[in-house]
Amino acid sequence: MLSTIRDLLKYDKRFTFGFSVMSLMIFLAILSYFSPYDPKVWNIVPRDMPPSLKHLLGTTSMGQDVFWLATFAIRNSLFLSLIAVFISRIIAIFLGLITGYKGGALDRTLMTINDSFVILPLLPILILIASVIKGSLNIRNLGILLGIFGWAWDARVLRSQILSLREREFTYTARLSGMRTLSIILKEYLPFIMPLIMATAMNNMLWVIGMEVTLAILGLSSLEIPTLGTMIHWSVNSQSLLLGIWWWILTPVFICILLFISLYMLSVSISEFLDPRTRLQRIEVMKG
């Protein structure tokens, strides 16, 4: 695992980019623990100040420091996505392994249900649910909600990987030497699909953060908790663009874009690393 990361850092620029941006984000998130201001209190600093040495990224119309608010927003958004990713990974891995390995009628049934979840327009459903439980939609509950709905596509991806692993020779060797199904899956397959799980997890994180932004903009999450979404919500709602307070709205938007691109690049470079065909192609490019 560590050597994989080292190789990727060395040879893949996209991975280097994604890795350094993510490290920066995590650093900022940790920095929020040392913030001089409470993110929930308004009017502790002068309002609508442009970026200066005292307030690195200016202040908002509610009298909050944009830089320190952003550190809280990053922390909460990352935390939220980790909860959701963790839950959806459990469901996706379980379903993917079971359907891929067992096959037959069970596979067909579960995959029909799975495909239905892939096709379903999740946004209206999430909006419906969120508007019903609006009051209790804190970071944890939103994470659980997004986790419950975000597994379908990844279960499909994992299943197809298991399908191809099942036909490999080591599966027969393991089975003939009397290994049980569960230990074949855990000991033989899991190491193989670990990077794929990582890649899908990055993609899922991206989806979760994007979904949080979307729901917050519609005013459906707890708006007093600073996240990237609620930051955008408040700045859009206070007409920061029309008033020319660009530092307020551009900060969360830029952080979002950076975060999305870096997560995507991490995911792409990990999954390309897995695919021997694309790896060969890249080596050819590097040679030629």
Place this chain on the structure above:
Amino acid sequence: MLFFKSYLLPRIIQYLVVIFIGTTVVFVVPRFMPTDPVQKTLELVALQGTYIDPEAVEKLRETLKELYGLKGTLFEQYIVFWKRLFRGDFGPSFAQFPTPVMDLIKISLPWTTVLLLFTTLLSWIIGNILGGLAGYFSHQRWARVLEGIAMVIRPVPYYIVALGLLIIFAFAFPIFPVGGGLSVGRELHLTFDLFVDIAKHAFLPALSLVLVGSSVWFMTMRLLISNILREDYVLYAQTGGISDREIVFQYAIRNALLPQITGLALSLGQIFSGALITEQVFAYPGLGTLLYNSVSRGDYNLLMGITLLSIIGIATGVLIIDLIYPLFDPRIRYR
């Protein structure tokens, strides 16, 4: 017959399962929530300050229960729910009482349908052709530039792209209107001017959808093509001296399109969600804006109507794509 059994039947079952699961989720979830919509509405009424005597409150409670379909046991409610769905009756809107939800949806639906059909097809075509070319000529400089652009746009959600376009083209350089579907006060007469006006208002929403959409198709197509290039038949065609142009369009893209058609069907739900968000940013008078308004006014019936209708709409779209798929793939047609 085999075609029906092995191809059509699973598709139709899938269609029914999607609608069944979606409808059941929409039915079940609100009923397991800690908050009671009836109680909430009553509280809202009470908040308005006017005195209502307890009997009227009880009556209101009964009517609300009826409206929400909350009468009887859970199973009875479920049956009633389906019955109403079959009649296309989603009840009256709360915010614009007593206009039926269906009527409100009927006004917005054409706007969304036209925008979505147009942008989906356009971005699918642009993304696939550019992706195919960039995948085939992957060593060229322009292919790398295109890939870089697509790679940056692809992961960014629709909302951010739409907001960015709005900032650039409506505030910084006011070329396009800030929002809406028509200029204020314009009447619906079928003239050329009207068409131009609609197109001008729809341009930015459409642009944001096409930008994100085509980058998604671009990236997958490029990957598909780079795998196909390693196939023997492409090598054979190249050694046989067939022109690059013919290989790209007749050999590579044509084969890579098949998974892309399936991909189109599977991603319809995502595209639809993206359209809703884009509409809200540009205040485009479609389902997205209606959805946003229903959220901010707490119009639960309208929200449920839009959700159910979108589930049925998406499922039908997927079924249609699946049904015309054999036209593109001879292996299925002649089996």
